[in-house]
Amino acid sequence: MNRLKELRQEKKLSQKELADYLGINEKTISRWENGESTIKSDKAQALADYFEVEVGYLLGYNEGHRRMYELFGKHPKKGAMGIIDFDELLEAHELGYIKDGKILDELQTDASVAIKFLESIQSKLLLFGDISKTHTKKLEDITFFLVDFYETVERRQKTLEQTSNTKD
Numbered sequence: 525m526n527r528l529k530e531l532r533q534e535k536k537l538s539q540k541e542l543a544d545y546l547g548i549n550e551k552t553i554s555r556w557e558n559g560e561s562t563i564k565s566d567k568a569q570a571l572a573d574y575f576e577v578e579v580g581y582l583l584g585y586n587e588g589h590r591r592m593y594e595l596f597g598k599h600p601k602k603g604a605m606g607i608i609d610f611d612e613l614l615e616a617h618e619l620g621y622i623k624d625g626k627i628l629d630e631l632q633t634d635a636s637v638a639i640k641f642l643e644s645i646q647s648k649l650l651l652f653g654d655i656s657k658t659h660t661k662k663l664e665d666i667t668f669f670l671v672d673f674y675e676t677v678e679r680r681q682k683t684l685e686q687t688s689n690t691k692d
Contacts, residue, residue, distance in 0.1 A: 526584045529557040531575045546570060619680040628681045635674040642667050 532542055532553075539557075543550040546567060555561040563571065563583065572579040622628060646663045649655040 526556065526559070526563060527577075527582055528553070528563070528571065531571075531577065531582065532557075535575070545574065619676060622680060623684070625681060625684055628677050628684070632674055632677045632681070635670050635677065639667055639670045639674070642670070 532539070539553040540550045543553045546553075548567070552561070556563050565579075568579050568582060572582045575582065619628070619631075622631075642663055646655070646660070649659070
C-alpha cells in the first residue's frame with residue numbers, strides 16, 4: 525500500500541488541494557489512496573518531489589530499509605525514506621545480541637540468496653542492455669554489504685559455538 529494519504533495528511537492537505545496541484549481529478553487521489561488504482565510513474569515522481577521523499581517510499585517499497593535500521597538500532601526514519609548508509613549499518617551489525625544459532629543460519633541463507641539475486645539482476649541487465657555506471661555501482665555496493673554481512677554472521681556463529689563449547 526502506498527503512503528500517499530499519510531503524506532498528504534502530514535501536510536494537512538485535502539484531496540482536492542493535492543488534485544489541483546497535480547492537475548487531476550480529486551477522485552483519482554481517492555483511488556490512489558484506497559489502492560483502487562496505481563499511481564503512474566510520472567505522477568509518482570511529481571508526488572515524491574512535492575512531498576520531498578523517494579518514489580520508493582511514496583509507493584511503499586522501502587519498508588525493508590526501515591526494518592534494517594530498526595534491526596540494527598540506527599535511524600529508522602532515515603531507512604524509511606529510502607536512504608541506506610552502508611557504513612553505518614556495517615558498524616552496527618556485529619550481531620552480538622543474537623544468541624540463536626538457527627536465526628544466524630537463516631540470516632546467512634538469506635544473505636546468500638540476496639547476493640545471488642543481485643548478481644542475476646546485474647548479469648541480465650548487462651546481457652540485455654546498457655546498465656549505467658550508477659546502477660552498477662549501487663548493485664556492487666549492496667553486494668559488498670551483503671558479503672560483509674554474510675561473513676559477520678559466520679564470525680558470530682563461530683563465537684557462539686566457541687562459547688557453547690567452553691560451557692560444556
